[in-house]
Amino acid sequence: MEKVKHFLLMLLFLLMVAIVTVGCSPDDTAGDGDDSESNDDVVEGEWEGQTINVQLIGDFDMEDSTDPITGEKTQGLQVIKDEFESQHPGATVEFTIMPWEGYTEKTQAMITSGEADVYQMPGIADFAAQGVLEPLEPYIEEDPDFDLDRFIDNQVEGWKALGPDSDELGIWGLPFLGDARFIAYDKQLFDEWGVEYLSEYPTMEEVAEKAKQMTGTNPETGEQNYGIWFRGDWSSAFTLINLAEGQNGSWGSGFAWDEIEFNFDSPEMESGLEWLLEMQEYAPEGLVSDQGNEKWLTQDNDIAIMLNQGPGDTIMPAYAQGLGERIGIVQEFKNDEGVGGMFAGSPITMAKDSDNKELAWEWMKFATSETVQQYIFEEANGMPAIQAAESWESYAEVENLMAPTMEAMSTPWTPRYPWASSQPRFILTSEVEAALTGERSAKEAVEKAQKESEEWLENRN
Numbered sequence: 153m154e155k156v157k158h159f160l161l162m163l164l165f166l167l168m169v170a171i172v173t174v175g176c177s178p179d180d181t182a183g184d185g186d187d188s189e190s191n192d193d194v195v196e197g198e199w200e201g202q203t204i205n206v207q208l209i210g211d212f213d214m215e216d217s218t219d220p221i222t223g224e225k226t227q228g229l230q231v232i233k234d235e236f237e238s239q240h241p242g243a244t245v246e247f248t249i250m251p252w253e254g255y256t257e258k259t260q261a262m263i264t265s266g267e268a269d270v271y272q273m274p275g276i277a278d279f280a281a282q283g284v285l286e287p288l289e290p291y292i293e294e295d296p297d298f299d300l301d302r303f304i305d306n307q308v309e310g311w312k313a314l315g316p317d318s319d320e321l322g323i324w325g326l327p328f329l330g331d332a333r334f335i336a337y338d339k340q341l342f343d344e345w346g347v348e349y350l351s352e353y354p355t356m357e358e359v360a361e362k363a364k365q366m367t368g369t370n371p372e373t374g375e376q377n378y379g380i381w382f383r384g385d386w387s388s389a390f391t392l393i394n395l396a397e398g399q400n401g402s403w404g405s406g407f408a409w410d411e412i413e414f415n416f417d418s419p420e421m422e423s424g425l426e427w428l429l430e431m432q433e434y435a436p437e438g439l440v441s442d443q444g445n446e447k448w449l450t451q452d453n454d455i456a457i458m459l460n461q462g463p464g465d466t467i468m469p470a471y472a473q474g475l476g477e478r479i480g481i482v483q484e485f486k487n488d489e490g491v492g493g494m495f496a497g498s499p500i501t502m503a504k505d506s507d508n509k510e511l512a513w514e515w516m517k518f519a520t521s522e523t524v525q526q527y528i529f530e531e532a533n534g535m536p537a538i539q540a541a542e543s544w545e546s547y548a549e550v551e552n553l554m555a556p557t558m559e560a561m562s563t564p565w566t567p568r569y570p571w572a573s574s575q576p577r578f579i580l581t582s583e584v585e586a587a588l589t590g591e592r593s594a595k596e597a598v599e600k601a602q603k604e605s606e607e608w609l610e611n612r613n
Contacts (some may be wrong), residue, residue, distance in 0.1 A: 198241055199240045199242040202242065202508045202511045203243070203244040203246060204244075204245055204246070204270060204506070205246045205247070205248055205267060205268040205269055205270075206246070206247050206248070206268065206270045206519075207248045207249075207250065207270065207271045208229075208247060208249050209250055209251070209252055209259075209274075210249075210272075210532075211532065213228045213229065213249070214247065226531045232523075232524055232527055235523060236515065236518050240511065240514055243511055248262070248268055255274075256275050259271060259273065259275070259279075263279065263284050266503070268503060269506040269507075269508060270500055270501070270506075271500065271501050271502075271503065272328060272499075272500055273285075273498065273500070275574075276324055276325045276501060277313045277314070277407070277572075277573070278573060279324075280316075280325075281314055281315070283315065284505075285501045285503065285504055286324075286503065286509060286512075287323070287324060288324060288326065288502065289322060295513075297517070303326075303327050303537055303538055303539065304330065304537055304539055304558060304561050304562055306495075306562050306564070307327035307330065307497075307561065307562075308327060310327075310564065310568050311323075311326075311499040311568065312324075313325070313407075313570075314407055314408050325499030325500060325501040326499055326500055326516055327520065327537035328537060329497045329537065330497050330534075330535035330537035331496035331498075331535050332463060332493070332497075332561040333390070333394070333484055333493045333560065333564070334461055334462075334483060334493075334556060334557060335350065335458065335459055335460075335482050335483070335484060336457075337456060337479070337480050337482070338456055338480075339478055340478050341366060341370070341455075341456045342366070344370055344371065344373065345365060345370070345371065345456070346371075347362050348362075349480060350457070350482045351482065353482070353483050353490075354482055354483075356395065356398055356485060359380070359459075360430065360431065362457065363380035363431060363434045365379065366456040366457075367380075375454060376454060377454050377455070378435055378444075378454060379431075379455075379457060380434050380458075380459065381436065381439070381445045381448070381457070382428070382431070382435070382458070382460055383439065383442055383460065384432075384439035384440040384441075384442075384585060385439075385585060388428075388584040389584060390494045390572075392584055393421075393569070393580075394484050394493050394494065395421075395423075395427055395428070395485060396415070396418065396421045397485060397491070397493070398485025398486065399423065399487075400420070402420075403415060403569055406570075409570075409609065412570065412571070412609060414605050414609070415602075416580060416602040417601070418598075422595055423594075425584065425598060428584070428587075429587060432588060436455070440585050440588050440589055449470055449475060451474075451475075460484070461481075462496070463535050463557045464535065466479065467553045467554065468550070470553065471550055476552070476553065479553065481553055481556040481557060482556065483556065483559065483560055483563070490563055491564070491565060492563070492565060493560065493563070493564040494565065494568075495564040495567070495569070497537065500516055500519055500520075502516065520537070520538065522538065522540050525541065526544060526546070529544070529546060535561070541554075541558075571605075576601075576608060579601050579604045579605050579608065582601075583597040583598065583600055
């Protein structure tokens with residue numbers, strides 16, 4: 153019995169040796185010819201050792217946090233970093249996040265010292281002209297997986313700019329953060345005053361008439377109401393330009409600095425500023441210091457119409473306060489061709505001196521994909537720039553405010569005002585403030601803005 157047992161153990165041992173030997177045989181197709189292991193090695197090293205730095209502006213955060221408005225948890229950029237790196241094995245993406253305050257100067261400093269590969273860049277017109285950005289047309293044309301049709305109408309055109317040696321506008325940036333400007337209003341106040349809601353494309357006359365009707369003691373609540381509010385400082389230049397556009401005027405013409413001509417002292421600009429001075433009578437005090445709108449988007453709101461509003465400060469905050477159905481959005485003033493309002497938002501651009509341009513391009517495609525664009529909308533309270541947003545469940549939940557916002561994004565003045573991040577903007581803003589505080593008449597203000605902007609332009613060129 154013991155011999156039989158010993159024989160069986162020996163037989164089992166020999167069988168195991170045979171199996172191992174066969175498994176290691178050079179003739180075995182599962183050995184040296186195993187493509188899966190070989191391919192894995194290639195994938196792991198495809199972007200090995202490549203790192204890009206991406207500069208972002210605004211309320212981005214690497215770590216998860218709690219939204220101060222909704223109280224809900226929001227995912228940090230770490231989830232985007234992990235996803236990109238998983239799609240590009242071996243690559244590393246790092247982020248530099250800066251606040252909006254002073255972003256132009258800080259971006260200039262970063263570019264000068266070559267700190268990042270990809271930049272979020274609202275002031276693209278100035279930087280493209282410096283020759284510090286990479287032209288993107290070659291990447292777009294050579295990449296069969298990338299299609300500009302993904303973007304909302306006019307988003308690509310709005311960010312076109314002139315390079316240092318180009319005579320025609322080109323693509324130096326891709327739409328990243330969408331944005332728009334519109335007129336918002338409180339339906340409840342309109343109902344309490346018995347005033348018809350604003351039309352989809354209101355005129356200056358309509359807004360003025362309805363603002364006047366709703367200034368005074370509310371007939372239902374007995375509370376003081378104001379017909380209108382607009383910011384009299386930071387964005388007042390853009391509010392005034394839009395009023396000129398609503399009268400078929402414009403800020404001026406040209407894009408290259410040596411071709412620009414300002415129309416700041418045009419009849420449309422003067423009458424637009426006169427209109428703002430009139431509307432000031434139906435607004436709370438404190439416009440020039442961004443005050444008087446403290447109750448806006450609260451249950452106790454006392455302002456009927458809000459000019460020059462944006463989605464980031466309106467859509468999600470309105471729903472967070474339970475006012476999603478109470479607030480209405482209509483278009484800013486348009487010219488006879490249906491165009492008007494400031495083109496807003498942020499494109500992303502590639503640094504000319506990037507050492508990893510192919511990986512930077514991969515990031516730019518990823519940043520304009522549904523993955524990142526949906527993250528921007530749902531986690532970062534930003535506006536997407538792609539058409540696919542209209543198919544998201546999160547979009548459907550706020551569609552009554554998103555639909556007119558998306559339309560506003562497709563009908564602004566394009567390309568972006570080339571002076572929007574330059575001194576003429578601040579000159580014009582200062583003169584609007586001077587008129588609102590009674591220092592100058594509307595005529596004196598626009599004439600001074602024209603003179604100083606022309607002088608700045610002459611010295612710049």
